[in-house]
Amino acid sequence: MNSTVTLTEPVQPSQSALQHIIYVMRENPVTLVSFMMLAVLVVIAVAGHWLAPFDPLASDSSAVLQPPSTTHWFGTDNVGRDVFSRVLVATRLDLQISVMAVSLSFVIGSLLGAVAGYWGGWLDVCLSRILDTIMAFPLFVLAMGIVAALGNTVENIIYATAIINIPFYARLIRAEVNIRRDSGFAVSARLSGNSEIRVLAFHVFPNTLPPVMVQLSLNLGWAILNAAGLSFIGLGVRPPTPEWGIMVAEGSQYIVSGEWWMAVFPGLALMFAVFTFNLLGDGLRDIVDPRTRK
Amino acid sequence: MLKITNLAVSFNTRNGTVTAVRDISLDVAAGQKVGIVGESGSGKSVTAFSIMRLLDDGGQNDAGTIHYQDINLLQCSEQEMRDIRGREISMVFQNPRAALNPIRKVGYQIEDVLRRHSRSTRQSARRHAIEALSAVKINDPQAVYGRYPFELSGGMCQRVVIAIALACDPRLLIADEPTTGLDITTQKVVMELIDELITERQMSAILITHDLALAAQYCDHIVVMKDGEIVESGDSVTLFATPQHAYTRKLVNATPRTGASLRDLLPSPSDAKTSQLTNKVTSLAPARPAPLLEVNNLVKTFTTASGVVNAVKDVSFTIHRNESVGLVGESGSGKSTTSSLLMRLDHCSSGQILFEGRNLLDVTTKQFAKDPRRASLQMVFQDAGDSLNPRHTAEMLIVEPIARLTNMNRKEKKARVSELAQMVGLPEALLTRYQHQLSGGQKARVGIARAIALNPKLLILDEPTAALDVSIQAIVLNLLHDLRAELDMSYLFVSHDLRVVELMCDNVMVMRHGEIIERGSAKQVLQQPQHPYTRELLAAVPQSPELQYGPNTSNRAVL
Numbered sequence: 090m091n092s093t094v095t096l097t098e099p100v101q102p103s104q105s106a107l108q109h110i111i112y113v114m115r116e117n118p119v120t121l122v123s124f125m126m127l128a129v130l131v132v133i134a135v136a137g138h139w140l141a142p143f144d145p146l147a148s149d150s151s152a153v154l155q156p157p158s159t160t161h162w163f164g165t166d167n168v169g170r171d172v173f174s175r176v177l178v179a180t181r182l183d184l185q186i187s188v189m190a191v192s193l194s195f196v197i198g199s200l201l202g203a204v205a206g207y208w209g210g211w212l213d214v215c216l217s218r219i220l221d222t223i224m225a226f227p228l229f230v231l232a233m234g235i236v237a238a239l240g241n242t243v244e245n246i247i248y249a250t251a252i253i254n255i256p257f258y259a260r261l262i263r264a265e266v267n268i269r270r271d272s273g274f275a276v277s278a279r280l281s282g283n284s285e286i287r288v289l290a291f292h293v294f295p296n297t298l299p300p301v302m303v304q305l306s307l308n309l310g311w312a313i314l315n316a317a318g319l320s321f322i323g324l325g326v327r328p329p330t331p332e333w334g335i336m337v338a339e340g341s342q343y344i345v346s347g348e349w350w351m352a353v354f355p356g357l358a359l360m361f362a363v364f365t366f367n368l369l370g371d372g373l374r375d376i377v378d379p380r381t382r383k
Numbered sequence: 384m385l386k387i388t389n390l391a392v393s394f395n396t397r398n399g400t401v402t403a404v405r406d407i408s409l410d411v412a413a414g415q416k417v418g419i420v421g422e423s424g425s426g427k428s429v430t431a432f433s434i435m436r437l438l439d440d441g442g443q444n445d446a447g448t449i450h451y452q453d454i455n456l457l458q459c460s461e462q463e464m465r466d467i468r469g470r471e472i473s474m475v476f477q478n479p480r481a482a483l484n485p486i487r488k489v490g491y492q493i494e495d496v497l498r499r500h501s502r503s504t505r506q507s508a509r510r511h512a513i514e515a516l517s518a519v520k521i522n523d524p525q526a527v528y529g530r531y532p533f534e535l536s537g538g539m540c541q542r543v544v545i546a547i548a549l550a551c552d553p554r555l556l557i558a559d560e561p562t563t564g565l566d567i568t569t570q571k572v573v574m575e576l577i578d579e580l581i582t583e584r585q586m587s588a589i590l591i592t593h594d595l596a597l598a599a600q601y602c603d604h605i606v607v608m609k610d611g612e613i614v615e616s617g618d619s620v621t622l623f624a625t626p627q628h629a630y631t632r633k634l635v636n637a638t639p640r641t642g643a644s645l646r647d648l649l650p651s652p653s654d655a656k657t658s659q660l661t662n663k664v665t666s667l668a669p670a671r672p673a674p675l676l677e678v679n680n681l682v683k684t685f686t687t688a689s690g691v692v693n694a695v696k697d698v699s700f701t702i703h704r705n706e707s708v709g710l711v712g713e714s715g716s717g718k719s720t721t722s723s724l725l726m727r728l729d730h731c732s733s734g735q736i737l738f739e740g741r742n743l744l745d746v747t748t749k750q751f752a753k754d755p756r757r758a759s760l761q762m763v764f765q766d767a768g769d770s771l772n773p774r775h776t777a778e779m780l781i782v783e784p785i786a787r788l789t790n791m792n793r794k795e796k797k798a799r800v801s802e803l804a805q806m807v808g809l810p811e812a813l814l815t816r817y818q819h820q821l822s823g824g825q826k827a828r829v830g831i832a833r834a835i836a837l838n839p840k841l842l843i844l845d846e847p848t849a850a851l852d853v854s855i856q857a858i859v860l861n862l863l864h865d866l867r868a869e870l871d872m873s874y875l876f877v878s879h880d881l882r883v884v885e886l887m888c889d890n891v892m893v894m895r896h897g898e899i900i901e902r903g904s905a906k907q908v909l910q911q912p913q914h915p916y917t918r919e920l921l922a923a924v925p926q927s928p929e930l931q932y933g934p935n936t937s938n939r940a941v942l
Contacts, residue, residue, distance in 0.1 A: 112397070273770030277833070279728060282757050282787035285749065295774050379774050379817045 113375045120372030126365040134181040141174035145331045154348050164350035166336075167343065172350060175331040176358045182332050183362065186243065187312035190250035195305060197251070198258025199294070205259070206266030207289045217263070220256040228253040232315060236324045246325045250315050254308055261304055265297035299378040306370035310363035317359055333359045384587050385411040385434070385472075385555055390447035392429050392438065392611075403429040403442070404611045411555065416581065416588045418602030418619065420595055420634070422852035423823065426611035427591045431557050433457075434589075435474055436464050451555070470500045473548035475577075477560040479540035483532040489543045490516070490528030493550055500551045515546040519576060537714075538569035542576065549580060556581060559591045566713040567879055571923040574601055593852060595638050596925035599623050607631050637857040639882035645864055648857035648886075674737075675873050676702040676725070676841055681734035683720055683897075694720040695731075696897040702841065707867060707874040709888035709905060711881060711920070717897035718877050722843045725875070726762050727751040738841075758788050758837035763863075765846040767826035771818040777804075777825075778814040781832045788837055803832040806869075807862060824855040828862075835866060842867075843875045848883065860887060881924055885909045893917050 114121040133140065143161075149169035157164045163172035201220070205213040223231070235249035269275060270293055278292040279285075317334030319325035326332040328339065333355040340352030375381045392404040404426040411417050419427045432438050434449055436456060449456040451471065459467065468474075476482040484492060493512040497503040503511045509528070516524035519542040532540055541561065548556060558577060562570035578601055581588045592598050598605055599619045606616040607630065615628040626632045637648045683695040695717045702708050712718040723729045725736065727748050736743040738756060746754055761784075764770035771780055781800050785791055791799065804811055807828040818826055827847065834842055844863065848856040860883065867874055876887050884891055884905065891908045893901040893916065901914040912918045 116397075273764050273766055273768075274772040276723075276728060277762070277764060277770045277830075278772070278783065279752060280726065280757070280762055281784035281833070282752050283783075284752050287787075292772055296772070380819050 109381075110376055113372060113381070117372060117375070119368055120375070123365055123368030123372060126361070127369060130180060130184065130362060130365060133177055134184045137177040137180050141171075141177045143171035143174040145170060145175040145178040146329055154343070154351075156348075157350055163354040164348070166339065166351050167348075170329075172336070172354055175336060176333070176355050179331040179333050179336065179355065180358070180362075182243070182326065182330070183313050183316060183359075186247055186250070186316040187309050190247045190312045190316070191254065191305060191308050193247065193251035194254035194308070195258055195301075198255045199262050199301075201255070202259035202262030203266050203289055203294050203297075206263035207270050207285075207293065209267070213263070216259070220259050223253070224256045229315065229318060232319060233322070233324055236319055241324060241327060243326060246316050246319055249319070250312050253315070254312070257304060257308070258301070261301060262294075262297055265300060266293055269293045269296055299374045302373040302377050303370035306366050306373050308366075309369075310366035313359065313362050313366075384413045384415075384452065385409075385589075386448075386450040387430070387434070388448050388450075390430065390433060390449060391445040392426070392433055392442055393445050394439070395441045395443075402445075402611055404433070407447070407608075407611075407613055409606060409613070409616075411587050411589060413554075413587055414585050415604060416578075416590065416602045418590045418592065418598030418605045419608060420592060420598045420605055421608035422593060422634075422854065424610070425608040427608050428559055429611075430608075431474070431559050431589065431591055434557065435468060435472060436461075437474075466500070469496050469548075469553065470551045471553055472555045472557065473551075473553040475541070475544055475548050475556065475558040475561045477563050479537060479544045480532055482544050483540060485532055488529055488531060489535070490530075493543070493547050496547050496550050502551050511550070515550045516543070518549065518580070519543070519546045521546075536569075537565050538573060541565060541569075541573050545573075545577060545580070549584070552584065554586055556586055556588045557591070558588065560593070561590070562597070563593075567881075567923045568713065568919060570597075570925075574925075577601075594925060595623065595634060595853070596640075600925045607634070633854060637854040639856075639860075639880070639886055641882070641885075643886075645861055645886050649861060650854075673704045674701045675704045675706075675739060677735075677737040678725070679735040679737075681721070681724060681736065682732045683717075683724055683729070684732045693897050695724065698734075698894075698897070698899055700892060700899065700902070702873050702875060704840075705867070705871055705873060706890065707876060707888045709884035709891040710875060710877045710894060711879065711884055711891060712894035713879060713920075715896075716894045718894050719845065720897075721894070722762070722845055722875065722877055725841075726760055726843060727757075755788075758784070759840040760843075761834040761837065761839035761841075762843040762845060763827075763830050763834045763847045765849050767823070767830040767847075767850065768818060770830055771826060773818055776815050776817055777809070777821065777829045780818075780829055781814075781836060784833060784836045799836070800832075803836055806835070806866065807832045823851050824859065827851060827855070827859050831859075831863065831866070835870060835872070838870055839872060841873045841875065843877065845877045846879070849878070849880070856883075863887070881909055881921060893920070 114124065147170065149165070151169065152161070152165050153169045154167055155161055155165045161171050161173065163176060166172055166175075201216050205216040232249040232253050235252060236245050239245040239248065266289070275288055275293055278288045283292065316325065317332070317337065320332050320334030321338040323338070326335055328335055336355035337352050337359070340348075340355065343351050387407055387409040390404060390407045391402065393400050393402045407430060409417070409430075419430065421427045429438070429442070433444060434456065436459070444457055451467070454467070456464070456467070483489065490509070490512045493515050494503065494508040497508055497511050498505070513524045513528055516527055521527050521539065521542055527535070527539070527543070532543070535543065556577070561577065562573050565573060574597065577588070590598060590602055602619050604616070605619045605622045607614050607622070607628065609630050615622065615626065615631045622631070623635055626635055633650050636650065639648065678701070679699050681695055681698045682693075685692045685694055698721060700708070710718050710721065720729070724731045727743065730748055731744070738759070743756070751757060775783075778800055781803055782796050785796050785799055800814065801811060804814060809825060809828045809832060813821060813825060818829070821829065831847070847863065848859050851859060863874070864887065866872065874887070876884060878884050888905045891902065891905045892899045893908065893914065895916050901908055901912065901917050908917060909921065912921055
């Protein structure tokens with residue numbers, strides 16, 4: 090029988106996942122830069138405590154409000170703590186807050202969005218209206234309210250940031266699931282004996298990931314800004330814990346009198362982190378999307 | 384009028400520079416209709432886009448010239464090209480819905496072209512647009528003027544696209560697969576409209592198509608392209624009657640036609656092993672009178688915002704064991720709804736489906752996913768690309784039904800996938816690929832391997848070769864035919880292509896507006912149609928006398 094079905098098309102070697110990542114990086118230098126920036130952030134987050142030249146909490150009354158120098162690269166603050174050490178150590182906390190908040194909103198948002206998009210009907214109507222209601226609030230004010238009501242802890246900042254981000258994921262995934270629920274591959278998955286839940290979880294949902302990756306990465310940046318904002322206005326992380334938002338808040342009082350380094354350096358760190366995540370999005374999408382593979 | 388000399392086009396891609404077109408020379412005289420024929424990837428569209436200077440960013444003209452009258456199109460500035468496009472050279476695209484702006488009334492879209500080329504003023508634009516619409520024989524052009532593309536049928540949209548293309552009286556029309564995706568009767572109407580308008584206005588035309596019969600019927604001169612090169616050209620009568628190049632012969636051979644058997648479509652019909660198989664298949668072909676599937680009074684009604692739609696009205700038929708039944712109809716005839724009802728993908732409103740004498744409707748559609756009979760009823764989809772999960776490799780795709788509906792262990796599953804890949808002729812090296820890394824024919828094979836993975840008793844084939852090139856179609860049809868004999872399956876072959884149905888099926892049902900209007904043996908229905916609609920369908924199939932009997936089959940035609 091094979092004589093009738095001989096295949097004349099050439100067989101080319103396929104690409105491995107690693108080769109694909111290397112290709113994405115090489116093709117788009119911005120992605121490469123953003124991944125390098127992310128690597129820097131991760132190394133600092135993990136090893137910040139050992140890298141810091143001074144104890145971030147130790148005050149030194151003999152070296153108060155000193156400008157940047159070779160000993161204190163970023164200067165010292167109003168109680169003589171080394172700003173450089175504090176910026177380094179703060180990285181872990183800020184990244185923790187944003188990664189956890191974003192993961193939480195991604196998981197809950199995907200669940201709600203996938204269910205609403207797949208089954209539709211009254212379930213979709215109810216969920217969508219609830220999410221619309223959340224989106225109708227000024228989101229930062231809502232986050233402030235949640236933290237103020239639940240109490241001033243790191244966990245509550247994470248919950249507040251997660252809650253205000255859920256509607257964005259739910260909406261995006263709802264739309265992506267909706268256009269794919271009756272696609273050819275979903276129908277053939279049903280023919281293969283998959284139950285509806287399996288079709289959704291293993292066939293439709295994974296195909297929605299590429300656009301979600303862009304959202305995820307942008308959101309990490311916003312989450313850091315949000316957490317820093319909450320700390321800045323005094324809700325959230327409490328001093329003397331090193332955290333970029335608090336440090337900017339504390340430093341802001343000294344800018345007028347000329348001690349700019351207290352606010353500027355944690356601000357730059359914040360900017361660096363947010364910028365990294367914003368750049369990361371497209372590259373992350375290309376890596377997750379199997380269709381960009383050769 | 385148009386003169387292409389030694390044109391070469393290449394694209395910069397991820398895998399380096401790919402030459403799409405090399406050393407092409409082509410002349411189009413005034414009033415001449417030239418057909419460019421070739422399979423996908425042959426460079427025929429690239430040639431057309433080069434003439435219009437509409438190549439993607441990655442594409443570049445490496446060599447050659449394109450002269451339109453005395454203008455060298457490749458040297459024109461973008462500004463000059465904008466004046467030429469639409470006024471001198473126009474193009475009709477494959478998918479009319481994609482070519483029209485979905486949020487603009489079609490009348491305005493015609494006005495845009497007229498006003499761009501200063502053919503109308505603001506005052507006269509409306510009148511001219513309506514004239515353009517009536518020129519393409521749209522009834523009630525006043526009403527169509529104010530419609531949006533989504534409110535029009537595919538055929539109507541294509542007429543609007545033609546109206547836009549011809550609004551400024553261009554001298555040359557390039558039609559890139561203008562009727563692919565349209566129903567066969569619509570195809571006939573659209574092609575005849577284009578033909579008539581071109582003759583009436585003494586224009587030249589380039590028709591790009593994969594359909595040899597269509598090109599033969601409507602063009603004076605044919606150019607056959609393969610892998611970016613012109614392999615043969617000549618006037619349409621002699622070219623197809625006495626093809627010189629091996630590739631043209633292969634194409635002519637692979638085109639389904641009256642009087643040719645399924646094996647005739649393959650490049651080497653004299654292959655000893657094949658002919659042996661042909662005998663084996665023919666001896667198995669008569670269906671045994673044991674009914675496998677009985678459908679009685681099947682009804683499906685949808686309730687939509689605009690009222691109740693009767694998609695399937697009181698349909699009854701029987702499919703016997705090892706029988707292949709063709710279901711023919713145009714879009715909207717209810718053939719796809721019928722197949723999804725049989726597959727238990729959708730609830731039917733009323734009626735009875737008996738499978739091996741047992742009521743198939745005794746479990747709900749939801750529970751049917753886990754029903755043991757699920758394995759017996761499988762389907763091959765029209766668009767293999769769309770039906771394959773883009774995140775799964777070929778192996779994951781084929782193993783899916785086995786993993787869900789059997790209890791095989793890892794090793795057994797792997798062995799079964801290899802066995803299936805061999806049965807459908809898919810090299811094992813391709814099993815690790817994702818669907819976008821496979822060619823059309825390879826994707827079709829993956830789809831077939833998945834469908835037969837559980838040895839189904841009834842396989843519904845929903846236009847399984849509609850998206851394939853004609854030579855690949857010939858191979859896939861033969862493969863399906865062999866598999867039916869080997870695995871003792873029954874087929875319900877859903878298609879709009881009457882020639883293919885004639886080759887593949889014992890019996891045929893013709894469906895229209897949710898009803899079966901004619902049924903009988905394939906020979907009887909397709910050679911002595913009783914119902915006027917069946918006759919209309921048959922008349923719409925592009926016919927060219929030369930293609931009726933392919934070059935190698937003249938002796939068979941007597942039979």
